[in-house]
Amino acid sequence: MTDETRAPLALTMGDPAGIGLDVTLDAWTHRDALGLAPFLFIGDPTVLAERARLLGLDVSIAEADHRSAAGIFATSLPVLPIACPAPVIAGRADSANAPAVIGAIQTAVQMTLASQTAAVVTNPIAKSVLYAAGFRFPGHTEFLAELGSVARNKPLLPIMMLAGPKLRAVPVTIHIPLKDVPGLLTADLIYRTAVITAADLKARFGIAAPRLAIAGLNPHAGESGALGLEDDAIIRPVVERLQAEGIDAVGPLPADTMFHDRARATYDVALCMYHDQALIPAKALGFDDSVNVTLGLPFIRTSPDHGTAFGIAGQRLDGRTIARVDSLVAALRMARELADTERADIENAGIESAS
């Protein structure tokens, strides 16, 4: 299949005051040099055109849908229009635009579930801005799990993986206050996160027998109980259960010594107990080239690993946008690869069952 016959990627607008628009425009501008497959931007075309003007970029923007996007991608940035209700000023978030931000995500998911688009790639949202408008999900990950649950009529666990060339890391608890982590860290949550992570690494990332390194919660993984009880009481029995079930898991490991070069060579993914335990090493080792990918969904979703960066939105330096495009490019490439792998698997399964 060629770029023009495959379903395009669905790329959501994110917060229109953030750098999502900058990196989208930059990615499309350099699409040939970067070898990017077609994407359909879902958001406000007028706001996108205004950002291009602000950044001094000569970008042709054309309204499109999933059928026309790939065909025009070579000459125009295709946009499925969802209008922002309030004026957009780069760098100044406005919760009045939350319906358009959320609507773009919902539309991308619906289109991908209907196979009109191949995968969902999300531009960053500012969570607090959406909360102010009544959005009740902590972030994309939890919202997408809910949309997937409704589509499949069964509850799905939200699982976030930050994936870069140097590290894959999964936080078992995600967007919750640090003080709530110990109370929410159950054996069942760690076990289900580990099983789904291992299954997705196998099925989607082609790792035949994924090696899981499971972090402790406390300093020195609890130091035999002297520095905390959760490591031995909750995490260790899960690791033993996973091992008994044939999953290659080790832990609980002291988190301070599991991210250096030699340690990382011994595993495929680090399972961490809370957000920053996973995301600090992930972003320190690969802020520009890591991808945030949601696991366990009935569709593919990737995202750049950075946020809305309001402080640099709409700004240029030395002839390019200040916002670096690398992480969005990595997210678009990963989404395309995962979608093509999934399609090839489905086609091969069809051939096998027919033969």
Ligand SMILES: NC(=O)c1ccc[n+]([C@@H]2O[C@H](COP(=O)([O-])OP(=O)(O)OC[C@H]3O[C@@H](n4cnc5c(N)ncnc54)[C@H](O)[C@@H]3O)[C@@H](O)[C@H]2O)c1
């Ligand atoms: N995927 C997402 O939707 C997502 C991810 C992370 C953060 N956020 C949201 O973004 C908002 C801001 O979060 P934050 O300040 O912690 O993180 P951030 O990633 O927006 O910014 C952190 C720092 O990195 C810089 N930066 C970020 N992306 C960059 C890029 N592409 N090129 C150059 N510099 C870049 C920023 O200027 C800032 O100095 C928050 O509301 C948060 O909820 C959203």
Ligand SMILES: N[C@H](C(=O)O)[C@H](O)COP(=O)(O)O
């Ligand atoms: N926790 C992510 C990060 O800091 O990069 C970010 O908030 C994105 O999360 P969602 O993809 O769930 O919005």
